[in-house]
Amino acid sequence: MPSPLVNRYVVYVHFQDLGAVRKPIARDPSFLVAVESCISAYRTTGHLGYVIEDQRRHREFLLDREGLLRVLYLRTHDESRYFQILNRLDRAGDQQELEAFLAAHAAL
Secondary structure (H helix, E strand, O other), X not given: OOOOOOOOEEEEEEEOOOEEOOOOOEEEOOHHHHHHHHHHHHHHHOOOOEEEEEOOOOEEXXXXXXXXXXXXXXXXXXXXXXXXXXXXXXXOOOHHHHHHHHHHHOOO
């Protein structure tokens, strides 16, 4: 099993009525790579909700359908801002900061 010291982000599928399925679909070293895992899983499975858990800082980020679509939009239309927010959230931040940034910069 990968070390949480290296792969600190764990990605789970999230169902609206059941919550997070506690079997990880990915373990990643950075928030950026964890979001990319969500996008990859979305393209493969079609699931619309993901939870990204930071095991070291005890934070959780929920990417629901709207959040995932906003991330995809931002990644396609403004890649530099996409990298900027994900790298900033890797260092510090929370769910509210992620939602505020996506609402401001990725209008659907």
